[in-house]
Ligand SMILES: Nc1nc2c(ncn2[C@@H]2O[C@H](COP(=O)(O)OP(=O)(O)OP(=O)(O)O)[C@@H](O)[C@H]2O)c(=O)[nH]1
């Protein structure tokens with residue numbers, strides 16, 4: 001699926017990151033470097049990148065790459081500056097574990113466990129993802145291992161119905177791990193291509209809920225050795241550097257195979273996507289760009305680098 005413009009027609013015009021960077025009097029960076037006056041401009045670049053949520057380590061590295069190129073005379077025009085920055089961001093996103101493709105089981109079903117804090121956008125992502133898979137003619141079953149509140153089960157069922165996916169639920173209060181087990185079991189018996197398991201939001205600081213998540217993970221593996229094939233951590237793209245801390249705690253608890261960053265439509269701070277990938281060495285697989293079923297973007301590093309600058 002091709003990347004799509006994140007900021008869509010009809011949105012309020014925002015000052016893009018590139019517009020801000022362009023204003024940093026780096027119009028002739030080479031000349032500035034030769035004149036020895038580049039330091040102030042680099043500090044301003046640093047500020048703008050931090051404001052866009054690239055975080056300290058990623059920002060430092062990007063600024064230092066730009067500085068090196070500028071001092072060597074490779075950045076003399078705005079176009080060269082833009083291209084260098086875009087390349088540095090793309091390279092960061094392509095470094096290490098960065099394959100955005102969804103892992104597939106050798107023998108179906110592929111089981112995908114979806115985790116994250118309250119309100120990150122897990123259920124919405126599952127709805128959109130199920131819809132995308134169905135449009136690609138795959139059979140899908142979703143399991144509501146979020147039995148914490150009745151509304152959560154209904155919310156997932158609505159998305160499943162809309163996508164034409166089968167649904168395995170339970171009464172509120174049922175052990176979430178047993179629902180996860182039943183969902184995988186049903187997926188195997190009904191010969192589904194993909195089983196997606198939704199979980200209740202949990203604060204990464206809540207030990208008992210993190211234990212429950214580990215149990216869900218274990219129980220899935222008991223029913224189907226090798227599963228879950230994907231464990232996707234959903235992060236709210238608007239919460240800034242907290243997303244990095246959250247991701248670390250989840251990754252310490254169970255192996256995470258991919259990241260989904262949501263609500264990227266409402267933020268000019270897409271740098272968090274780069275920061276969290278760099279901090280955890282986990283591939284970004286999807287971006288959530290709205291609340292509707294087609295507001296899901298399969299991640300593409302180069303497209304994203306352009307959009308984060310121009311968006
Ligand atoms: N703008 C925007 N809103 C989103 C996106 N993804 C989710 N939302 C909204 O964020 C809110 C929370 O989404 P949910 O999918 O219910 O989040 P959750 O992680 O399942 O929440 P819990 O089940 O309570 O843990 C809803 O109002 C969604 O419509 C997105 O990509 N963009």
Ligand SMILES: [Mg+2]
Pocket residue numbers: 122123124146152198199200201
């Ligand atoms: Mg939910």
